[in-house]
Amino acid sequence: MPAQNPVASRLSRDVIVDAYLRLVEAEDNDSVSLRRLGSELGVDPTAVYRHFRDKDEILTAAADRLLAEVTDGLELSGGWRDQLRELLLALRRVYLVHPRALLALQLAPPRLENGFGNVERCIALLREAGVAEDEVPIAYEALETYTIGATVFDARATEESLAGWRQVYRMLPAGRFPNLTATAASLYLDIDKAFRYGLDLMLDAIEARVRGIER
């Protein structure tokens, strides 16, 4: 038993990740400093460096756990389209709450852990749908990038900022911006709905392409 300490040292990777996630959910401020993390743990801030190389490694560990939870806790049913939709919406939910941690994954592919289940399922579903073999990777990339990118973008938005944009658009000179001023009041009223609309567009088109092939 080389790594674990039977008497249990106060800290461990799991305990630290727990505390980190607790802090992110508590404060709406999604950027948790190591000093805040230390005081949450009742420990010197630099103590976490005994368990993680740097802050990014904490974030990726947290992200990996979150992704694994998504995959585990998800019961998918229905055809490929419903399942794919549900899977990506679940991904959106977790990215909405923890954009920081999950974005850290992008630049630091974790060393073989748990969070890969959804990627596997996503690709499997595209294959099942009948997407041409050489289009599967690129279709996956498009769906993934839309889901993650749009969600991280949406996660930053606040009611104020959205209202601010409506306001700005409404105040523009109607002569130069006829369409914009007319539409302003209807913009950004429900960004989740807008995301789903875009996702359905993509799924529609994939379905149509598949039908075209099969015929």
Next chain:
Amino acid sequence: MPAQNPVASRLSRDVIVDAYLRLVEAEDNDSVSLRRLGSELGVDPTAVYRHFRDKDEILTAAADRLLAEVTDGLELSGGWRDQLRELLLALRRVYLVHPRALLALQLAPPRLENGFGNVERCIALLREAGVAEDEVPIAYEALETYTIGATVFDARATEESLAGWRQVYRMLPAGRFPNLTATAASLYLDIDKAFRYGLDLMLDAIEARVRGIER
């Protein structure tokens, strides 16, 4: 003439924004510190506070200029679909180079400046396409969010990180991840192409819906 100084003080909002953009393009590091900015201008770092409230205001000013340039420099031709595609691809190009500055816009809608042209055109094109009036805002949101979100996400990627993911996927146990390991080698080979693929999916679906209405 209250604001301008005839003898020309060394600094001005434009000069500062110039220097900022110069720095972003020079260093690939997209995060420019005020101290770097000061030394680029040959001036004390805090001098810029005489012209901007805070760093965010510099970023939004830069972003506004960039957006205005996109709209001005763009000759659109063809049907609504080609024009919309070209417009969003142009938006992607500038977001790819200046993700930081343009993201600052999201939270700080600028006080009535220039960068709104593309939004107006985008909405106009959707109307021209024949999208149902009550769907125009949400369709615009979906396209905008995809373009910006996906592009900002892509802007962070490096050749290394993409290769890292391919590597990670390839090394997974083929038993549990049959689809993923099989597809790994074909992933993330051309993220621009993947973005265009997703964009075409959305435009396909919009076109199909419009045809459905007209019939």
Next chain:
DNA sequence: CAGTGATGTCAGCGCTGTTGACACCCGATC
């Protein structure tokens, strides 16, 4: 029983954005 490695503490480095006091210099006013 000595030693070794893991863990937590502490002081501190270099960086960040930002503030307030100060000096200057130019243009307007009496």
Next chain:
DNA sequence: GATCGGGTGTCAACAGCGCTGACATCACTG
């Protein structure tokens, strides 16, 4: 023409950040 005042740049400094290296402590091992 001297005097004021506001816009501008300088400077020192603050609080926060991620992170490092030296040190103390403790538990287990040979």
